[in-house]
Amino acid sequence: MLPDKNILIELANAKMPFGKYQGRYLIDLPEYYVVWYRNKGFPKGKLGNQLEQVYELKLNGLEDLIRNIQKQNLKLR
Template identity: 75%
Template structure:
């Protein structure tokens, strides 16, 4: 099940707030890093929800949904 449109729009414009990948868009985080979080446990709250969704999008090859939003294609 895909998240709602507003969540995807927020996700498309959210950057990692800390760590090695600070200021990188969440969708642009390396796959191994997202997989590591999946094994370790995602943070609580909205950031964790977003990282969990990034994991699902990457696993299912759906990153293009977020990239299209970033480019302004929201249909």
């Protein structure tokens, strides 16, 4: 089953809302930080779901999928 493209587009535009990495795209968070959240427990709600998706993408080496969406969005502007 393919992921919903709208979810991927939203994830490509999602930024960290707080902390040391505030304002950074979730896909650009350091891997150790995402793994730390995985071990600690992802936050509840949308942010937690997005961080979990980022974890899975990084785990499977698919970050470029999101980066390509970001590049396409820049071209459209």
